Amino acid sequence: MRYVLAGCILSLTTVAPLGAQGLGVAGHAGTLGLGVDVAVAVTPRIGIRAGANFFPTDIDLTVSDLDYTIDLPSPQFTAVLDLYLLGGLRLSGGLFASSDDINLVGMLSDDVEIGDDVYTPSQVGTLIGSIINDDLGPYIGIGFGNPAASRIGFFLDLGVAFQGAPEVALTADGPVTLLPSFQADLEAERVSAEEDLEMFQYYPVLSIGFSIRLSS
Secondary structure (H helix, E strand, O other): OHHHHHHHHHHHHHHHHHHOOEEEEEEEEEOOEEEEEEEEEOOOOEEEEEEEEEOOOOEEEEEOOEEEEEEOOOOEEEEEEEEEEEOOEEEEEEEEEEOOOEEEEEEOOOOEEEOOEEEOHHHHOEEEEEEEOOOEEEEEEEEEOOOOOOOEEEEEEEEEEEOOOOEEEEEEOOHHHHOHHHHHHHHHHHHHHHHHHHHHHEEEEEEEEEEEEEEO
């Protein structure tokens, strides 16, 4: 489904300008990483916008008291309909698509509690996991800036992408993984991580940048 959305975005950016009243682009940075949007003005108050966002680097995050390096999915895609209320103020609604799952890598440097027991780094090895969300979900938000109307303008998006409740997969590659007791502890850790990440089914979107009108 994510590839279908990417194809729809490409079609929008190449076909929509034929009957549009303006065309613009916006570059921005925020919680979705670095992104570029292409905006088409269908009427003075209605616009269509499609974009791609990229995370330039991994991040470090503590999940269920364990430290992980997080490899975030890149690119991510958006396709939204903008309704302009007053000047550049707008309501937005559409679709958000992720290109992959979120990957986790935990390199242990000290003894760590997993489940109900304490293990050494040499016993556990590397913790490897993934966070699985819905590939495609709705997006709603508000914002400011009309890339298809202003020659050079300010761009802001503030909204929420609904990704569904995350599912966590977690494994380890150390010698202790052969023990049934460790597998039970690891499963308890996986369940705890899912509970910690449940809030991220509502992913906050904040993007700030500048836009340029290309044609009118």
